[in-house]
Amino acid sequence: xxxxxxxxxxxxxxxxxxxxxxxxxxxxRGLKAxxxxxxxxxxxLHAVQDAQPDLVxxxxxxxxxxxxxxxxxxxxxxxxxxxxxxxxxxxxFFPVTIGPMRMLTERGLALKVKIQAMGYRVIECYPGAAxxxxxxxxxHRDRKRLLAGLKHxxxxxLTKAATGDELDAATAALVxxxxxxxxxxxxxxxxxxxxxxxxxxxxxxx
Numbered sequence: 001x002x003x004x005x006x007x008x009x010x011x012x013x014x015x016x017x018x019x020x021x022x023x024x025x026x027x028x029r030g031l032k033a034x035x036x037x038x039x040x041x042x043x044x045l046h047a048v049q050d051a052q053p054d055l056v057x058x059x060x061x062x063x064x065x066x067x068x069x070x071x072x073x074x075x076x077x078x079x080x081x082x083x084x085x086x087x088x089x090x091x092x093f094f095p096v097t098i099g100p101m102r103m104l105t106e107r108g109l110a111l112k113v114k115i116q117a118m119g120y121r122v123i124e125c126y127p128g129a130a131x132x133x134x135x136x137x138x139x140h141r142d143r144k145r146l147l148a149g150l151k152h153x154x155x156x157x158l159t160k161a162a163t164g165d166e167l168d169a170a171t172a173a174l175v176x177x178x179x180x181x182x183x184x185x186x187x188x189x190x191x192x193x194x195x196x197x198x199x200x201x202x203x204x205x206x
Contacts, residue, residue: 008180011053012173013044014127014165015060015111017104024165027051028173033157035166041111048115055121057176059168060108061096062124063191068097082124082188091129123179125194127171133196139164150174 007030014024022037025047038044048056064070065077078097079087086093096105112122128138136149146167147158155174158167178184178196187193 008177009051009053010173010176010180011048011051011056012125012169012171012176013056013058013060013111014168014172015044015058015104015108016165017100017107022163022165024163024167024169026166026169026173027053028155028170028177031154031156031177033155033170033173035158035162035170037163037165041107041114044111045114045118048120049118053120055123055176055180056115057123057125057172057179057194058108058112059125059127059172060111061101061105062108062112062122064105064109065097080188080192082186082192085187086126086129086193089129091126091132093126093128123176123194124192125172125175127168127175129193129195130171130175133198139167143167146171 010028012026012028016023019040022039023044025036025038025044027034038047063080065080068075078095083093083095094101115122131138131146134149134153137145139146143164147160147162150158150167150170153174155170158170175184175194175196179194183197184194185197187195
């Protein structure tokens, strides 16, 4: 008999700000991961549609600071409520209003609308924060140990050839799975950032 947990399907996306740069995509069925790189929005949307997931966690800002109508609006606050929550926990991040983050935010917001129009639930996540919570390194610090850490948490199917973008996408997918299993926490409310609850064992995502 297949458990309902093993039937969960999540597509994690480590979104690049530009379609000229690779976006990591991870299809997580149960704890079996399949990763690849995508470039255009169309490629990303096709991957989501083919998977028909229960949840799509995206590593990109999917909301704006209070008082800002668009990402290019200079009025309003600099940090979002979820950003301030990250600061309080000592988790490093780039504010949505600076430099290349504006491009990423614009693309993330547009992609969120398209995926929701397809009938799938989208949520913002931050793989770096999740990796900090789990006590595993971020990809730019030690990709090999990040791969080992994800395997230790129960993810299988990842290979040594997986890029940092793919491993961040796998992290996003695993965070989404935790959320579906009521082991996730939304910083800043329902439109904030999803992070996992600190695991009590290596099988916390099972």
